[in-house]
Amino acid sequence: MFKIVEKTYFSPKVVRLVVEAPEVAKARRAGHFVIVRTGEGGERIPLTIADADIDAGTITLVVQAVGLSTEKICALNVDDSLTDLVGPLGRATDVGLRDGTVVCCGGGVGVAPLLPIIKAFKDAGNRVVSVLAARNRDLIILEDEVREYSDEVVIMTDDGSYGRKGLVTAGVEEVLNREHVAEVVAIGPPVMMKFVALLTKKYDVPTVCSLNTIMVDGTGMCGACRVNVGGKMRFVCVDGPEFDAHQVDFDEMIMRMRAYDAPKNNAK
């Protein structure tokens, strides 16, 4: 079950895994995620779905080794299996024909869950401009796939080693200034989404973000993923993962992401 059939490295810490999960491959839509567990003592962690192949019965996951569980997953090889994989979870992206450009901006591994959304908006007949951002050239992932489904791709790196030097917001603002943008989709580190939201608020352009918070079950049971959206408590797993970025309290979310960080807490 959930056998890994393909493994490639985007960078030493970012791995692309193609995993057997025929039912999930069939049922998933852009925006969905899965919960994955590795090993008998394994933690349940959410991972977004980057792609799926219904015929092959596989889904693609992009995993960045940032902690115990993601390191374990990244260490798996072809023919190893994930102990558990369940999904697709969350609500699918609300995709349709917009009356203007759709700007899809992704930071770091956030480009992975963004890819199916880019595809879906393109398939719906939209003009799609994608803005990919990372610290440096090596951390820009899935560029070819994104180009395939985008009318235009803007690349931003912090150090200027590839594309233009600057933050993702500079790339988005350039598009906002030159054409009519109907919607922005932002997926990446919380602080990146926060600043994209602040920018697009200024331009009054509807903006959707996809949140990846701490979860346990992923089905609405535990509430660990709760966020403040427009003053209301919402669960990322069942109410999200996508929300109106202008309504999300990113500061609180960023704070809550540190709940189990060492060493200032008493976890474990």
Added chain:
Amino acid sequence: MTIENNSGRDSAVREKLRKALSAKERTAIPRQTMPTLDADYRRHSNEEVNCGFTADQAQIEATRCLDCPDPGCVKGCPVAIDIPGFIKAVQTDDIAGAYATLRRTSALPAVCGRVCPQERQCESKCIYNKMKKEPVAIGNLERYAADTARGRHIGENTPAAPRNGLKVAVIGSGPSGLSFAGDMAARGYDVDVYEALHQIGGVLKYGIPEFRLPNSVVDYELEGLRRAGVHFHTDTIAGKTLGYDDFLDMGYSGIFVGSGAGLPRFMGIPGENLIGVMSSNEYLTRINLMGAGRPGSDTPVLKGRSVAVIGGGNTAMDSARTAVRMGAERVVIVYRRSENEMPARAEEVRHAREEGVEFRTLCNPVEYIGDENGRVVSARLQRMELGEPDASGRRSPVPVEGAVDTVEFDQVIVSVGVSPNPLVPSSIDGLETERRGTLVVDENLRTTLPLIFAGGDIVRGGATVILAMGDGRKAAAAMAAQIESGR
């Protein structure tokens, strides 16, 4: 198996037992007390607190039962177990007979014997109450019969019922689903149980702690269901992984939804999103399902020094007693009414108190205060007093003006109830829900889609294991009748 042996009240065995002692002699016997682990030891151990009756105790307690001609206890049981029947079998050490009697109406006797609120059900209707004496310890005897049957491997060789060539699906592997599955398997159906989590058992696994219901007990019951023809599928969410159409394509003659009341409620007060404030579901799931705090588990858990648990139900007691075992120096139950109104079982409250849990009743949190890192450091607790009775018949608490205390806590576990899980209802078109999210069902537990029945907390909104199991039974009978009438 000796199923129909002594079971009739008119049988010679039962009559002989009744004549062996006078009612006066029987009622003079004191109720037996189940041995428990020492409270100090418990504070550092996850072992089951209640140790079960000894064989001698079980015989003595079973002797107390008067074998009434019109037993009230049976009416007090949501699944109408033949209580005098199994108790008299215990009295003669006919454990096979006792177990078979229990299994006729309950898929999980070892579970019910542990977690049912007998004091509000069967035992509250026992004739002894009318004599101002303590009722027969029915729950403890049920547990004894089930545990002893397990120890003696009774029932393990019972062949599965002949297959009828039909199959049904169950969504959720908690008490209602398991009860439904057991009954349908006994009728000859092939039963596929689909569970969202990676372990089977639902609330029995993620919710109720090991010290109250050991996983080995649940696993044994699951093994029995497997032998009877029930197939379990983990990591599958109905409505997500598999849609309604998928279930139809797979040829199921009926679907039972027992997806439970999974969604934790919060109170909507300031500071509830601070780090260290969490639902009891999150806290218990991390520890019970994920094994957090045990060697080899990757799942982290916050271990507070001073822990407040908000609420007065069994889940609140489970959380508080778990926090004690996780090493908290101080654990305080904060409950807005008085102890008389607490929904938790008296035994749970007593055990919690024995283990050092403090109770702050007539007290309600109004705000949590955090430090510069967003971690909770204290709670502002509003003192309450009891006013007029509310819709539930309990006197409703009203704030005492100006009486707010600030108490230091570095962890707060919110245990103020759950709502039905919307995952299944929202993913199947045509499945109607009530205003509060529970599924609409008719008197036979059939939903607004004819092939789908439902029971347990997804219908009730938050009840007990035994009521959920009763629903599973009832739905099984109704679905089987529907399928068989249509053949």
